[in-house]
Amino acid sequence: MGAKWERDAAVRDWALAVVVAIVQLAGSSGANAQQTGVRSLDAFAYLLLVAGPIALGFRRLLPEPVLAVALLAAVSYVLRDYGYGPILLSLVIAFLTAAVHGSRWRTYPSVVVGYLMMVWPLPTLLGREVDGWQVFGLLAWLGVLVGIAEGIRQRRAVVLARAQRAEAVQREEQAQQARAAAEERLAIARELHDVLAHSLSLINAQSSVALELFDRKPQQAAAALATIKTTSKEALTEVHTLLHAIRSGAPAAPEQPETPAPEPVPAPAPRAPAPTLDDLDTLLRRTRATGLPVDTRIIGTPKKLPSVIDVAAARIIQESLTNVTRHAPGSTATVTLRYTTDTVDITVDNTRPTGTATRTGLGGNGIIGMRERAHALGGALTAGPRPSGGFRVAARLPARPAGAEVAANGATAGAEA
Template identity: 80%
Template sequence: MSAKWVRGSVVQDWGLAVIVAVIQLAASSGANASQTGVRSLDAFAYLLLLAGPIALGFRRVRPEPVLLVAFVAAVVYVLRDYGYGPIFLSLIIAFLTAAVSGSRWRTYPVVAVGFLLMVWPLPALLGRDSDAWQIFGLLAWMGVLVAIAEGVRQRRAVVSAREQRAEATARDEQSQQARAASEERLSIARELHDLLAHSLSLINVQSSVALELFDRKPQQAAAALATIKTTSKEALTEVHTLLHAIRSGAAVVPEYPETVGTEPDSPRPEPARPAPRAPAPTLEDLDGLLERTRSTGLDVDTKIIGMPKKLPSVIDVAAARIVQESLTNVVRHAPGATALITLRYTPESVDITVDNTRPTGTAVRTGIGGNGIIGMRERAHALGGALTAGPRPSGGFRVAARLPARPAALSTQARTSADARSEAANGEEARA
């Protein structure tokens, strides 16, 4: 609440108090003179006429005490037989202010008590003249007053509920945006890991081989250095194309239902062109995927069970990434081992198993832990699949994943993440 708003409210309240005071003082004299059998106004009467308006200056700060002051002033004014008059104006304003912002149980009974003390039966018991039409008329006006207060309360409740819903909607949108940003960051991190982990692991292994054979077998060391050069160049190209795609906000080529664009006059929406990228690895190019790994000396065999079929791009890319990361772990942690990749196709799923034998050499120590298995498991779960990884009873290590033949319902954000960007990239030519 700003200081400017507070000052404006104080000015409004005291301005209203002055206006009500002028009306009550000026009009009460005429009302008193026009009534017969009433006491003439004296100093105490004018004090009562001023008590209510003065209290109205504090009506926003202490509405219920202000109502009490105005009520007592009006009751005393009527019971001292000064007659009826504009003194009720301050009471009405005080009642509406307190009834709208305060408790019904503490404000609404004031109307009933006021009727008993100022209209009927107490004035009649004190010997005052009472007119039935006047009694019922005042009763009706009091009912209208309560109805007005209740209507204002309901209106404020509706406005408050709308504001709360709007705030809740805004908070939910902010939460969704934060969650979407977090998912996007995770997808970018996974994509960078997929791009670099395999290449850097091969570079690390080949550099160790080159250092070891540099003096004894320079030709093999030169071959290892050539592999390092090729691998590093490819890795740099992949990173540059990924950064370009991120910076340009590359759109994903959307998948449309088969019914879209089948009618003669039904135009197919023009897909947005993504930024050019090197094609993402897929199971269709399994030999090309294994070529770089085999250049390190790792013996990799493949086994296909079932009839190979074209998988949805997001599934195909995820499966290739799992194979690639599993082989990267073999190169890093099981030197001298052999690996076997088994792909089993069924109508409902594609099962991927990467087994490696016991290592025969010493693993290269990089000094840092990896997140490869975590990333593979997250990728599988995001598609509605599952992945397990652990030592084999006979020695070695096994990574086993089951991916659905059709992806589970993915969120829009997931479709625009790294997996979806890889789908768009499959149809593009590799950049130079």
Template identity: 80%
Template sequence: MGASAKWERDSVVKDWGLAAVVAVIQLVGSSGANSHQTGVRSLDAFAYLLLLVGPVALGLRRVLPEPVLAVTLIATVTYVLRDYGYGPIFLSLVIAFLSAAVTGSRWRTYPVVVIGYLTMVWPVPALLGRHSDAWQIFGLLAWMGVLVAIAEGVRQRHAVVLARTQRAEAAQRDEQAQQARAASEERLAIARELHDVLAHSLSLINVQSSVALELFDRKPQQAAAALATIKTTSKEALAEVHTLLHAIRSGTAVPEYPEHSVVSENSVVVEDSPPPPRPAPRAPAPTLDDLDTLLERTRATGLVVDTKIIGTPKKLPSVIDVAAARIIQEALTNVVRHAPGASALITLRYTTETVDITVDNTRSTAMAARTGIGGNGIIGMRERAHALGGALTAGPRPSGGFRVAARLPARAATSAADARSSSSGRGHRGEVGA
């Protein structure tokens, strides 16, 4: 506000300073011009008043440009029609016209030129019996055309400057919005990574602790084995969290999604967009090569897990490989938490264009109680699949139990159109997940 107030004060000083200069020029110059013209009325008090009206009005030209133009036009026309002769009185009218024409409406300002020509040059002076030579008729007409051209040029220049300013402000707002989106996406990716790191391990710990409590008195050896599993799992989870925190602090992380793509909150891959300033930190992520290790930890909870591979296994891009392992890990975590006593079957089907993942589990045993509460596991799995141009469905099987089925591309997405078309299948967030 201080800078704005200072600018307003400076503008007022400049306007009234210009008004004072114009007043001096009109008073002194008109006196000299009147004395050197023949057949004109000598300047009197009313003439000097008319010479001062225009300059005084110019002091308000920024605040009331069009009224100032009207006042100066009336004063100038009155001066000329009273036959005081021509002189510098036109200076205030020219300045008032330029001030109003640049900022005001063309329909209200440009006709002033026509009115001024008709009343002060031709034909009104001729009708009043005043002599008008060809220089006045055509010369002043040309100068008035130049005056309109100057006003239009200044007006266009101001429009260009305003457009540039608006574009710069829009670009700044867009940059700020992109930074906000990047920060939001980074927080979302960090939250997803923390979920991936902790949910599986904590679910195993929860199940094993329940087993240990139940068998502590009757079968101490099995309880000890469960506690050993808890110790190993918690140690591994703690190491993963430490690694993730180190990656967050150092910023030396590898982005989860394909290079030159930004994953928005709507899970759309935007190709050829600049990557976020700081990619989302990641801890070392499992892949399908680590599937046996993942299954060992899950089987330690007592869950029976079988695998079935259809087709020839092949090396997948790292981002797809990680996503496939995470989906399997999350699906098994859901089985451990929500279907205790059930068994699971993992089916991997390799084709030329896709890798299909299916995780089926049977019904929970009648004696087992369902553990855990709903969360974001299915949501996270679906977002992973959609972000890579794939699809994922999850829901109860007609024969009982639950099925998670994902189809991922065998190659990283190469076009934004592919990712956008795949993202249209994103489901509702009403399912129960880890």
């Protein structure tokens, strides 16, 4: 695109040079024939008449040297007593080009030099007659010429500034789109992790129980397999619902699974991909079904929380219990919710494990995802070993979203809720 524009500009410049050369040659020949007491045009005069137009072919590449060539040709033409004519046309074009594209300090003095050498006082000192119209009239026209050049220059600066602002705005929009896409990818990854990690951890734990009890206690093994079946079905439903919401760009109603046959399993878990604190009992029943004892403590008066905070609190509890199931077999867990006027505090403690953790190959980002959720809402989360043994996850979330930034980071959680 740039090379084509440069070629087109060069063609236009040389076309202009040809037109100016024709005008100067024809006009100067006619003007010289109509004047008396002037030198007849000779080969040198014609050379001066075409020198300026030829230089105009390079006016975009070398604006200031082209102005110097045109000025030298015009001054030489006038001082050799050739008749006045359109010799100044190439000089005017060269001056406007240099004034717009070049430096003012090197361009504008050429007006003064040209006036002194071609109008007054040098022609008078050389014995040529100069009337008052030439002295003052041409001075006024030169002022107009400088004004035109300055106007074009300012207009060009305004257009350039607007183009730069538009380009800056476009770059900022592209950067915002890139940031939004990155945040959306992180949100999708976090939601998939939250949807799948808990269910797959339950499936892994129950499959271990089923394998261990298959020969000695077949009824308990059958119950574990039934839990695996229910949990896997619910996980598929949650994934389908989440994918539908992602494709449609809006929250979607969860898909209705086929009516299952009666099975000896605990009460069904929520099918929506975003549990809330209202689903806490159901969530704890699913966790207890893996064999992990979980106690709850509620301090303060429970209250309805905004959806993004409610979802984040439930996700933090869910992920914390999933980590206990995977990494601390044989331990017990305690979930504590503390409601205050401005915050809701969540603490998930587990005792020292008595068994060997099962390697599932999953996870590694659970604590990071929980911390991101808390920070996105203006809260905080810490996780680490307890002095008495075991592990603790403690989060403090505001009772209200912490500002407009929540909209970007909690959009997915708010939509699915």
